[in-house]
Amino acid sequence: MNKTWDDISLQQPIIAKMLTNSIKKNRLAHAYLVEGKKGTGKKEIAKFLAKSLFCKDLKDGIHPCHICINCKRIESGNHPDVHFIEPDGLSIKKQQIQHLQEEFSKTGVESKKKFYIINHADKMTINASNSLLKFLEEPNQETTAVLLTEQVNKMLDTIISRCQILSTKAVQKSVLTEQLIGEGINPLIAKVVVQLTNSIDEAQNLAQDDWFAESRKIVLQLCEVLDSPSSLFYIQDKWLSHFKEREQTEVGLDLLLLYYRDVLSIMIGEEEAVVYRDVIDHLKQRALQVSRKSVVEKMAAILEAKKRLNANVQGQLMMEQLVLNLQEGS
Numbered sequence: 177m178n179k180t181w182d183d184i185s186l187q188q189p190i191i192a193k194m195l196t197n198s199i200k201k202n203r204l205a206h207a208y209l210v211e212g213k214k215g216t217g218k219k220e221i222a223k224f225l226a227k228s229l230f231c232k233d234l235k236d237g238i239h240p241c242h243i244c245i246n247c248k249r250i251e252s253g254n255h256p257d258v259h260f261i262e263p264d265g266l267s268i269k270k271q272q273i274q275h276l277q278e279e280f281s282k283t284g285v286e287s288k289k290k291f292y293i294i295n296h297a298d299k300m301t302i303n304a305s306n307s308l309l310k311f312l313e314e315p316n317q318e319t320t321a322v323l324l325t326e327q328v329n330k331m332l333d334t335i336i337s338r339c340q341i342l343s344t345k346a347v348q349k350s351v352l353t354e355q356l357i358g359e360g361i362n363p364l365i366a367k368v369v370v371q372l373t374n375s376i377d378e379a380q381n382l383a384q385d386d387w388f389a390e391s392r393k394i395v396l397q398l399c400e401v402l403d404s405p406s407s408l409f410y411i412q413d414k415w416l417s418h419f420k421e422r423e424q425t426e427v428g429l430d431l432l433l434l435y436y437r438d439v440l441s442i443m444i445g446e447e448e449a450v451v452y453r454d455v456i457d458h459l460k461q462r463a464l465q466v467s468r469k470s471v472v473e474k475m476a477a478i479l480e481a482k483k484r485l486n487a488n489v490q491g492q493l494m495m496e497q498l499v500l501n502l503q504e505g506s
C-alpha cells in the first residue's frame with residue numbers, strides 16, 4: 177500500500193500537519209532541520225517532502241503518488257534535482273558541500289526546483305558547515321534544504337538559526353508494535369522488543385534475530401526455576417553461555433526486568449500491559465505469592481545489577497548475587 181501523509185501523521189502528527197499546510201499554501205521554508213532520536217522517521221519525512229514537491233500526480237494536492245517517474249527516481253536516489261548527502265567515512269567534508277553547490281549552479285535539469293537532504297548534518301566538518309552556511313545565506317526561491325540530525329546540540333548555532341526546526345518524537349510503542357506485527361513479526365516478540373528500543377530499525381533487527389528469541393526463552397526459564405536450588409546451576413549452565421558480552425547481558429537484565437514489571441502490572445489490575453502474554457498463568461501465580469514491596473525491591477536489584485555490570489563487575493559474580501537477591505524470602 178502506498179503511504180500518504182496520514183501514515184506519516186501516525187508517527188509524527190505535528191510535523192506532518194506543519195509540512196502539509198505549507199505544501200498546500202506553497203509556503204515552504206528554504207531550510208528545515210529535522211532533529212530527533214534514531215528511528216523516529218527523519219529520513220522518511222525528508223523523502224516524503226521531496227516526493228510531494230516533485231510528484232507529477234499528487235493526490236488531493238498533497239499526497240505523492242509513488243508511481244510517477246519523479247516519485248520513483250526520488251525513491252531510488254536517482255532524481256537529478258534531488259540530492260542526498262551522507263557522511264563520507266566519519267564526516268561530511270567541504271568538497272561534498274562544494275560539489276552540491278556546483279551541481280545547483282547549473283540550471284535545473286528538469287525544472288528550476290532543487291532539493292537536497294543532508295543526513296547526519298552534525299557530522300559536517302567546520303569547513304563544510306561554513307560552506308553550507310554561505311549557501312543557506314543566499315537562498316534561492318526554488319531550493320529546499322532538509323538537514324537531519326540525531327544530535328542537534330553538536331550543530332553550529334549559525335546553521336540552526338537559518339533553519340526551521342522540526343523535532344521528531346519517539347514513536348508510540350503501540351504504533352511500533354502494530355507496524356512490526358504488520359511485517360509478520362510474532363506478536364509475542366514484537367511486544368517485548370518495543371520495550372527495549374524506540375527505533376523501528378533496531379526493533380526489526382532484534383525481532384528477526386534468533387539470539388533474541390532464545391534470550392526471551394532463557395530469561396523466562398530462569399524465572400521458573402528461580403526459587404529452586406537449581407537456579408545457580410541454571411545460571412552457569414544456560415545463562416552465561418548465552419549472554420556472553422556485556423551488551424548481551426544488558427539485554428538479558430532488561431528482559432528480566434520486564435518479567436517483574438509484568439507481575440506488578442497484574443497486581444495492580446493492568447493485565448493488558450503484560451508483555452509476556454504466553455506465560456500469563458505463571459505470572460498470575462507469581463503475583464499471588466509475592467508482595468508488591470518485594471517486586472519493587474527485586475526490580476531495584478536488577479537495576480543495581482545493570483549498574484554494577486557497567487562498572488565492570490564480572491558477569492558471573494554479578495548474576496549469582498542477583499539470583500540470590502531475587503529468591504523469595506531473601
Ligand SMILES: [Zn+2]
Pocket residue numbers: 230231232233234240241242243244245246247248
Ligand atoms: Zn508521483
